[in-house]
Amino acid sequence: MKRDSRLSSVLHALIHMAERDAAMTSTELGTCLGANAVVVRRTMGLLRTAKIVTSDRGHTGGWRIASDLSTVTLRQLHEALGEPIVFAVGNRNERTKCLVEQSVNAALDGAFAEAEALLLKRFENITVADLAAGVAKRQTKRRARHKSRTR
Amino acid sequence: MKRDSRLSSVLHALIHMAERDAAMTSTELGTCLGANAVVVRRTMGLLRTAKIVTSDRGHTGGWRIASDLSTVTLRQLHEALGEPIVFAVGNRNERTKCLVEQSVNAALDGAFAEAEALLLKRFENITVADLAAGVAKRQTKRRARHKSRTR
DNA sequence: TTTCATGTAACTATTGTTGTTACATATGGC
DNA sequence: GCCATATGTAACAACAATAGTTACATGAAA
Numbered sequence: 210m211k212r213d214s215r216l217s218s219v220l221h222a223l224i225h226m227a228e229r230d231a232a233m234t235s236t237e238l239g240t241c242l243g244a245n246a247v248v249v250r251r252t253m254g255l256l257r258t259a260k261i262v263t264s265d266r267g268h269t270g271g272w273r274i275a276s277d278l279s280t281v282t283l284r285q286l287h288e289a290l291g292e293p294i295v296f297a298v299g300n301r302n303e304r305t306k307c308l309v310e311q312s313v314n315a316a317l318d319g320a321f322a323e324a325e326a327l328l329l330k331r332f333e334n335i336t337v338a339d340l341a342a343g344v345a346k347r348q349t350k351r352r353a354r355h356k357s358r359t360r
Numbered sequence: 361m362k363r364d365s366r367l368s369s370v371l372h373a374l375i376h377m378a379e380r381d382a383a384m385t386s387t388e389l390g391t392c393l394g395a396n397a398v399v400v401r402r403t404m405g406l407l408r409t410a411k412i413v414t415s416d417r418g419h420t421g422g423w424r425i426a427s428d429l430s431t432v433t434l435r436q437l438h439e440a441l442g443e444p445i446v447f448a449v450g451n452r453n454e455r456t457k458c459l460v461e462q463s464v465n466a467a468l469d470g471a472f473a474e475a476e477a478l479l480l481k482r483f484e485n486i487t488v489a490d491l492a493a494g495v496a497k498r499q500t501k502r503r504a505r506h507k508s509r510t511r
Numbered sequence: 512t513t514t515c516a517t518g519t520a521a522c523t524a525t526t527g528t529t530g531t532t533a534c535a536t537a538t539g540g541c
Numbered sequence: 542g543c544c545a546t547a548t549g550t551a552a553c554a555a556c557a558a559t560a561g562t563t564a565c566a567t568g569a570a571a
Contacts, residue, residue, distance in 0.1 A: 211361060211526055211559045212445075214452035220464045221452070228460075234516065243453060245561050250517065266517045267569030283471075293558090294363070297448040297527085301365035301372070302394060308502065309379075312494040313371045320434075320482040328475040335467060343463040351459065361527045362557055385547065396530050401548065417548045418538025445527090448558085 213293050215252050218242055219286055222253065223262075224341050227278055232271035252290070259289035279338035284329055286337075295325050364444050366403050369393055370437055373404065375492050377413075378429055383422035403441070410440035430489035435480055437488075446476050 222238050235246040235253070242249065253272055256262045263275045287293075299321070300314045373389050386397040386404070393400065404423055407413045414426045438444075450472070451465045 211524095211557095212450040213448055213559060214450055215559080216449060217452045217461075217464055217468060220468075221458075221461050224460045224464070236516090241458075246517095247519090247562075248560055250519090251560090254518080264517060265569080266515080266567075268515055268571060270516045270569070272517095283467075294448050297361065297364055297445050298367060299363040299365055300368045307372075307392075308498045309375045309495050310368075310372050312491055312498060313368055313375070316434075316486060316491055316494065317368060317371075320479055320486070323482065324475045324479040327478050328471055331471040331474065335471070340463055340467055343467065344460050347459045347463060361525095361559090362529065362555095364528060366528080387547090397548095398531075398550090399529060401550090402529090405549080415548060416538080417536075417546080419540065419546055421538070421547045423548095 212297070215290050215293070216283065216286055218244060218249075218252060219256055219290070220283070220337065220340060222249070222272075223256075223274065223278065223281075223337050224344060226262075226272060226274050227337070227341055228344075232265065232269065232273050234271040238272065255291065256286070256289050259285070261285070261289060277338075278341065279336050281337045283332035283335045283337075287329070287332055295328060296321055361448070363448070366441050366444070367434065367437055369395060369400075369403060370407055370441070371434070371488065371491060373400070373423075374407075374413075374425065374429065374432075374488050375495060377423060377425050378488070378492055379495075383416065383420065383424050385422040389423065406440050406442065407437070410436070412437070412440060428489075429492065430487050432488045434483035434486045434488075438480070438483055446479060447472055 221242055222233075225238070225241050226233050233241075235249040238244075238249045238253070239246040253262060253264070257264055261274075261276050261281055263273050265271065265273070300310075300317055302310060303314070305311060305314070372393055373384075376389070376392050377384050384392075386400040389395075389400045389404070390397040404413060404415070408415055412425075412427050412432055414424050416422065416424070451461075451468055453461060454465070456462060456465070
């Protein structure tokens with residue numbers, strides 16, 4: 210399967226929107242992400258349903274942030290995207306009468322469930338604002354490097 | 361993408377082979393797994409490369425276990441299968457000049473790496489023999505249930 | 512009223528496993 | 542030696558989910 214990069218995309222989009230603090234069109238976001246404007250609308254539409262952003266049509270329209278990004282966690286974004294399947298690996302037949310397969314499934318499911326729980330727990334503890342702050346730090350560093358080179 | 365169920369498949373196959381303690385043909389295994397014989401050959405071929413099983417052609421041919429299953433861990437099987445990608449979710453652009461995307465990628469990669477490490481650690485601690493023992497337990501239980509019903 | 516933006520539908524492209532067909536090759540039994 | 546049986550592969554279609562594309566309807570502001 211093609212890997213699902215929508216969480217990565219919406220994070221990227223939200224932070225750019227936060228830096229701008231003004232409406233951004235799907236085309237602008239698409240250019241930013243290197244993605245198609247229709248795909249942007251499709252994906253951002255899920256965030257609108259979750260009331261994380263709003264959208265307006267016509268002139269001066271586009272996408273706007275509609276909630277405090279310090280309260281929006283990666284977990285919430287994952288949920289807003291419909292909790293897509295996390296693993297590319299899984300059992301062959303989820304329901305089976307074969308005892309062997311049942312045992313195998315139980316063991317694998319346990320391991321996968323544990324890993325997914327850990328991932329979602331990490332997602333709960335990271336807000337979009339945290340990531341935005343990380344970006345600000347990187348920008349400061351880059352400016353410092355540039356300054357020292359040109360001095 | 362279709363989810364990768366090869367780990368589940370080879371575990372199922374190995375345990376059936378262990379119960380039989382005789383060569384099993386690809387067709388027999390395929391029937392067992394509800395899978396195609398060619399796919400069985402393809403996947404089991406990877407285990408042969410890893411010297412976990414052997415195969416023979418012609419009459420009395422088929423697949424045989426070639427190592428002590430109490431020393432074969434799920435991690436080894438995962439490696440034998442070529443360490444397939446575990447996550448169906450990932451970053452959009454792995455390498456990018458955009459600082460925003462770099463920060464997002466770093467945060468997501470960290471969380472994914474942690475979850476994958478946990479999963480592989482679990483895989484290291486489970487042997488095929490462990491699962492086979494689990495199957496034996498289930499069979500005992502089923503027999504007990506059956507006995508009490510027919511008494 | 513025109514222009515710009517979102518909202519959607521209906522496709523194709525992509526990317527990996529899985530399924531299928533076909534055929535080459537080796538092996539054991541007669 | 543011949544034949545049935547099994548693996549070994551190649552080549553391609555099927556599948557499943559996101560991503561990309563084209564086309565057009567709809568709403569809002571200049």
